[in-house]
Amino acid sequence: xxxxxxxxxxxxxxxxxxxxxxxxxxxxxxxxxxxxxxxxxxxxxxxxxxxxxxxxxxxxxxxxxxxxxxxxxxxxxxxxxxxxxxxxxxxxxxxxxxxxxxxxxxxxxxxxxxxxxxxxxxxxxxxxxxxxxxxxxxxxxxxxxxxxxxxxxxxxxxxxxxxxxxxxxxxxxxxxxxxxxxxxxxxxxxxxxxxxxxxxxxxxxxxxxxxxxxxxxxxxxxxxxxxxxxxxxxxxxxxxxxxxxxxxxxxxxxxxxxxxxxxxxxxxxxxxxxxxxxxxxxxxxxxxxxxxxxxxxxxxxxxxxxxxxxxxxxxxxxxxxxxxxxxxxxxxxxxxxxxxxxxxxxxxxxxxxxxxxxxxxxxxxxxxxxxxxxxxxxxxxxxxxxxxxxxxxxxxxxxxxxxxxxxxxxxxxxxxxx
Amino acid sequence: xxxxxxxxxxxxxxxxxxxxxxxxxxxxxxxxxxxxxxxxxxxxxxxxxxxxxxxxxxxxxxxxxxxxxxxxxxxxxxxxxxxxxxxxxxxxxxxxxxxxxxxxxxxxxxxxxxxxxxxxxxxxxxxxxxxxxxxxxxxxxxxxxxxxxxxxxxxxxxxxxxxxxxxxxxxxxxxxxxxxxxxxxxxxxxxxxxxxxxxxxxxxxxxxxxxxxxxxxxxxxxxxxxxxxxxxxxxxxxxxxxxxxxxxxxxxxxxxxxxxxxxxxxxxxxxxxxxxxxxxxxxxxxxxxxxxxxxxxxxxxxxxxxxxxxxxxxxxxxxxxxxxxxxxxxxxxxxxxxxxxxxxxxxxxxxxxxxxxxxxxxxxxxxxxxxxxxxxxxxxxxxxxxxxxxxxxxxxxxxxxxxxxxxxxxxxxxxxxx
Numbered sequence: 001x002x003x004x005x006x007x008x009x010x011x012x013x014x015x016x017x018x019x020x021x022x023x024x025x026x027x028x029x030x031x032x033x034x035x036x037x038x039x040x041x042x043x044x045x046x047x048x049x050x051x052x053x054x055x056x057x058x059x060x061x062x063x064x065x066x067x068x069x070x071x072x073x074x075x076x077x078x079x080x081x082x083x084x085x086x087x088x089x090x091x092x093x094x095x096x097x098x099x100x101x102x103x104x105x106x107x108x109x110x111x112x113x114x115x116x117x118x119x120x121x122x123x124x125x126x127x128x129x130x131x132x133x134x135x136x137x138x139x140x141x142x143x144x145x146x147x148x149x150x151x152x153x154x155x156x157x158x159x160x161x162x163x164x165x166x167x168x169x170x171x172x173x174x175x176x177x178x179x180x181x182x183x184x185x186x187x188x189x190x191x192x193x194x195x196x197x198x199x200x201x202x203x204x205x206x207x208x209x210x211x212x213x214x215x216x217x218x219x220x221x222x223x224x225x226x227x228x229x230x231x232x233x234x235x236x237x238x239x240x241x242x243x244x245x246x247x248x249x250x251x252x253x254x255x256x257x258x259x260x261x262x263x264x265x266x267x268x269x270x271x272x273x274x275x276x277x278x279x280x281x282x283x284x285x286x287x288x289x290x291x292x293x294x295x296x297x298x299x300x301x302x303x304x305x306x307x308x309x310x311x312x313x314x315x316x317x318x319x320x321x322x323x324x325x326x327x328x329x330x331x332x333x334x335x336x337x338x339x340x341x342x343x344x345x346x347x348x349x350x351x352x353x354x355x356x357x358x359x360x361x362x363x364x365x366x367x368x369x370x371x372x373x374x375x376x377x378x379x380x381x382x383x384x385x386x387x388x389x390x391x392x393x394x395x396x397x398x399x400x401x402x403x404x405x406x407x408x409x410x411x412x413x414x415x416x417x418x
Numbered sequence: 419x420x421x422x423x424x425x426x427x428x429x430x431x432x433x434x435x436x437x438x439x440x441x442x443x444x445x446x447x448x449x450x451x452x453x454x455x456x457x458x459x460x461x462x463x464x465x466x467x468x469x470x471x472x473x474x475x476x477x478x479x480x481x482x483x484x485x486x487x488x489x490x491x492x493x494x495x496x497x498x499x500x501x502x503x504x505x506x507x508x509x510x511x512x513x514x515x516x517x518x519x520x521x522x523x524x525x526x527x528x529x530x531x532x533x534x535x536x537x538x539x540x541x542x543x544x545x546x547x548x549x550x551x552x553x554x555x556x557x558x559x560x561x562x563x564x565x566x567x568x569x570x571x572x573x574x575x576x577x578x579x580x581x582x583x584x585x586x587x588x589x590x591x592x593x594x595x596x597x598x599x600x601x602x603x604x605x606x607x608x609x610x611x612x613x614x615x616x617x618x619x620x621x622x623x624x625x626x627x628x629x630x631x632x633x634x635x636x637x638x639x640x641x642x643x644x645x646x647x648x649x650x651x652x653x654x655x656x657x658x659x660x661x662x663x664x665x666x667x668x669x670x671x672x673x674x675x676x677x678x679x680x681x682x683x684x685x686x687x688x689x690x691x692x693x694x695x696x697x698x699x700x701x702x703x704x705x706x707x708x709x710x711x712x713x714x715x716x717x718x719x720x721x722x723x724x725x726x727x728x729x730x731x732x733x734x735x736x737x738x739x740x741x742x743x744x745x746x747x748x749x750x751x752x753x754x755x756x757x758x759x760x761x762x763x764x765x766x767x768x769x770x771x772x773x774x775x776x777x778x779x780x781x782x783x784x785x786x787x788x789x790x791x792x793x794x795x796x797x798x799x800x801x802x803x804x805x806x807x808x809x810x811x812x813x814x815x816x817x818x819x820x821x822x823x824x825x826x827x828x829x830x831x832x833x834x835x836x
Contacts, residue, residue: 020777099799105788107798114810115780197810213634218811239833246835347833358828359438362533370523370831379836380525380827381517392532392615392824393636394812406810409798410776413788415657415765417664418797 004145004185007176008195011116011141014174019113019139021170023090030136033164034082037129040160041075047152048125055149060123063253067123068150078129078157084383085133091402092139105413111405113139115197118189119386120145120211122203125153130384132161132175138404141174143196145189147203148181155179190215200399202387205314220395220403222387225255225342226314227372230331230357231275232348233267239369240271240347241278247345247371249282252318255388256343256375259314260321262331265291268324273299279320288322296322311338328353332360339363341390343372364390364397422563422603425594426613429534429559432592437531437557439588441508448554451582452500455547458578459493465570466543473567478541481671485541486568496547496575502801503551509820510557523831529823531557533615536607537804538563538629540621543571548802550579550593556822559592561614563607565621566599573597608633618817620805623732638813638821640805643673643760644732645790648749648775649693650766651685657787658689658765659696665763665789667700671734673806674761674793678729678739680749683709686742691717697738706740714740729756746771750778757781759808761790782808782815 018026037044048070055065091111098108117140121127128144135142146154158177166172178185189196193216201211205224212219229247231240247258263271272295279286280301287306288296296303303322310321311334325331335344345367346357354368365375375398377385382400389395395403436444455462466488473483509529516526535558539545546562553560564572576595584590596603607614611634619629623642630639647665649658665676681689690713697704698719705724706714714721721740728739729752743749753762763785764775772786783793793816795803800818807813813821 016778101792101797101799103792105792109815216631218809220811236833242833242835250836354830360434363826365827365829367829368831370829370834371836373836374519374521374523374829374834375827379519381519391636393638396825397527397827407814408781409783409793409815411783411785411788411792412772413786415654415660416788416792417660418668418789418791 002184002188003180004178004188005192005195007178008116008118008143008189008192010173011143011176012195014171015113015115015141017171018136018141018174019115021139023092025168025170026090026136026139027086029165029168029170030082030086030133032168033132033136033161034079034086036160036164037075037082037157038079040156041072044075044153044156044160045070045072047156051150051152060149064123064149068125068153070125070153074126078126081378081384082129082133085137085401088137088383088401091137091405096407103416105411105416108410109407110410112408114404114406116141116143116195117404118143118145118196118199118217120186120189120199120201120203120207122147122207123149125150125157127202128154128157128177129161131386132158134384134386134401134404136165137401140404141176143176143178143189145178145186151179151181187214190217193217200387220387220389220399221391222389223255224314224340224390225257226260226312226338226340227256227258227343228260228262228335228339228345229258229372230335230344230346231261231263231267231271232328232331232346232350232353233264234349234353235267235271235347236349237271237274241274243345243347243371244275245278245282247373248279248284248320249318250373253316256372257316258320258345258372260311260323260338262323262325262334265324265326268292268295272322276301276303276322283318285319286322287319289324291324292322314340328356332357336362342388343367343375345370345372364388420602420606421598422596422606423610423613425596426534426536426561426607426610428591429561429594430613432589433531433533433559435589436554436559436592437533439557441510443586443588444508444554444557445504447583447586447588448500448504448551450586451550451554451579452497452504454578454582454585455493455500455575456497458574459490462493462571462574462578463488463490465574469568469570478567482541482567486543486571488543488571492544496544499796499802500547500551503555503819506555506801506819509555509823514825521834523829523834526828527825528828529820530826532822532824534559534561534613535822536561536563536614536617536635538604538607538617538619538621538625540565540625541567543568543575545620546572546575546595547579549804550576552802552804552819552822554583555819558822559594561594561596561607563596563604569597569599605632608635611635618805638805638807638817639809640807641673642732642758642808643675644678644730644756644758645674645676645761646678646680646753646757646763647676647790648753648762648764649679649681649685649689650746650749650764650768650771651682652767652771653685653689653765654767655689655692659692661763661765661789662693663696663700665791666697666702666738667736668791670736674790675734676738676763676790677731677733678741678756680741680743680752683742683744686710686713690740694719694721694740701736703737704740705737707742709742710740732758746774750775754780760806761785761793763788763790782806
């Protein structure tokens with residue numbers, strides 16, 4: 001048996017111990033794991049220095065190196081997030097509903113762990129710690145396969161966490177880090193039905209696509225965000241500048257950054273000029289339709305011609321498409337056609353437009369008068385997130401510990417037959 | 419474009435009208451559809467007579483013909499189930515959680531429809547009406563592909579329902595019945611990502627396996643039930659006879675019927691004889707392990723040798739496997755290994771054994787001192803069911819209207835940026 005599958009089976013065997021551990025014991029395990037990460041920070045940083053050196057040698061792009069980097073401050077952030085998860089309300093054993101049936105059977109529906117959760121991710125070592133904390137919170141064993149670029153950092157974090165849960169009296173085999181860099185390992189995990197209950201890919205579009213298409217284990221699709229800011233005709237002009245610049249420029253490489261700007265035709269002359277100038281000053285490359293280009297030209301901002309492909313592209317970079325629309329309904333239709341159902345925003349002062357946009361746009365998170373950048377487990381109060389689901393089944397939006405549970409119906413009787 | 423996909427796109431186009439229709443309008447649509455089914459019962463029965471005649475000519479097995487048959491009483495049952503769904507609490511627009519974030523953004527998570535639900539099913543025409551009612555209740559358009567054996571009956575029911583929702587002022591295209599019998603139609607539906615949001619197969623194991631393995635559209639796995647009755651050593655002997663006979667014999671062809679009987683070694687001599695005699699009198703063919711066969715022989719009941727394959731087989735017939743186990747933990751381990759995570763029962767008078775079984779068995783429904791036959795949407799109070807999920811993601815157990823929803827985060831602000 002290949003190594004990844006063997007590790008998944010170790011996790012499976014350890015899963016019942018986690019499922020039957022009480023909430024306080026699982027909190028304690030998270031706190032112990034966090035304490036071990038804190039105590040091992042020198043070792044973790046040493047490992048990260050090696051990963052970074054290899055990455056620089058290999059010429060990894062700067063944003064990737066930034067995601068890979070760990071320093072004291074980031075490790076404090078990792079530990080804080082784990083401790084936040086340890087403090088969260090337990091998602092297990094909640095009675096979600098129930099009734100006594102006419103025949104006297106007492107029915108209740110309770111929340112239980114999924115079992116074994118696998119996460120395939122890329123360069124960010126903190127995903128290791130976030131995933132472990134959320135899986136412990138929800139009583140699941142986990143199988144982690146990080147990207148090769150971060151392998152030393154992830155191994156150091158996982159080893160610390162394993163020591164922590166062992167100190168709490170839970171089986172360290174409930175945390176499995178697949179260390180190999182072989183693509184065959186990922187394929188093994190994707191085929192491990194009956195051993196792994198759910199596979200969550202976190203990372204770039206190509207990783208996610210591979211998992212969705214090839215996995216036999218159920219997958220929760222995460223991540224890609226072709227997010228829009230729509231300037232409805234009554235939008236506040238100053239807010240438009242502030243929100244567009246923030247949504248596009250504050251961190252362009254993340255999934256909740258805006259990629260496309262829509263504006264009502266009738267208000268384009270009034271709203272666009274200042275927004276385009278500010279975006280251009282922020283270093284944003286712009287492409288747009290004919291009307292937007294005319295306005296850009298009038299204010300001396302360069303704007304290329306947008307193609308149909310642009311409307312569907314997640315640039316993840318300082319680039320943005322601009323389109324003028326006939327009004328609210330065209331904006332909603334455009335977003336529902338080209339968006340990836342992640343995060344979408346309208347800027348408006350009209351109550352009716354706001355409510356219609358909230359109802360009509362089909363996405364995980366829909367905003368009125370705010371930047372799309374807030375779609376995040378930490379911001380939403382989940383402590384950490386195991387990904388942002390862009391699918392509709394099981395979980396949608398930032399996924400906290402409660403999304404790693406399923407339900408069970410319990411029925412207590414006295415010999416009832418049908 | 420092929421026909422099934424074209425129909426799915428009609429449903430997609432109609433979906434927003436359903437999503438934005440209020441609860442009362444959707445209830446009214448269900449009531450109107452039920453009224454049209456009632457008014458058209460002569461037409462529906464005529465269509466069913468033709469389906470039955472063709473089925474008899476083709477030599478369909480008796481249980482299949484029984485599932486196909488519609489008469490006045492069964493149509494009353496269909497109409498009653500629809501009206502029950504119309505009375506149910508609306509699953510849409512529920513605020514599932516929310517908070518004001520520190521930056522002032524008001525966050526709420528609300529329930530919304532999935533969009534377009536496709537159901538691929540076999541001989542039971544009532545699935546047509548149940549599915550339509552549950553999809554209307556949950557604001558979803560639906561694409562139905564019934565089995566060819568029931569095609570006239572399903573068409574008559576769907577036509578009545580389409581008339582009903584049109585009378586309520588909703589688009590009849592929200593209900594699409596794929597009439598063709600071509601396998602290519604099912605393949606088209608399985609590939610319709612972006613048009614269909616979820617595919618639910620209802621029927622035999624081979625249909626379900628095909629959908630799970632081939633569909634690109636997310637699937638909710640339903641149905642197969644290799645269910646166990648476990649006689650713990652303190653089980654009441656009379657209850658054991660009554661529950662075993664009911665779980666095996668009352669309707670052996672359904673997924674919640676028991677397929678395998680486990681009994682504690684130390685109590686096998688005391689508990690098994692009467693149970694085996696009663697099952698044999700009920701016409702059940704028995705296979706078992708060595709200990710069970712010795713007991714069967716002592717009481718003059720025929721029992722074949724069970725192979726390892728028997729432990730994993732859903733007979734869906736008057737056949738049952740019998741195994742003696744060392745105790746509670748072996749029973750739980752056996753069920754978790756061979757069961758299909760559908761419905762599992764323990765008979766016991768021990769509080770500790772009952773609670774341990776409820777916790778340790780990994781299944782959609784776990785019973786103490788009752789027949790497994792109760793796992794059913796109607797019995798559980800859901801009015802009707804769109805299937806019984808045996809998977810862990812999204813929904814588990816009998817699926818009512820609320821399982822056909824997803825969630826959306828709504829965020830209202832005043833220009834917040836990150």
